[in-house]
Amino acid sequence: MAEKRILNRIKGVLADKDKTNLWLAEQLGKNKSTISKWCTNDQQPTLETLFDIAAILKVDVRELLVSTEK
Secondary structure, eight states: OOOOOOOBOHHHHHHHTTOOHHHHHHHHTOOHHHHHHHHTTSSOOOHHHHHHHHHHHTSOGGGGBOOSOO
């Protein structure tokens, strides 16, 4: 089985901001299961949605991504 790649940090940023998946789902008008899939990296949001999430959480969009630098 292929290893799941961790591409986003949405879950971590939500925790840093003391916000929940449900809260983010309500802010974006999305289903909470969609947010859950993003937080577990089972699916990825679109680039446009990442910018929306960053604006809602008041963070730089780069904070939502896992760095490619080692």
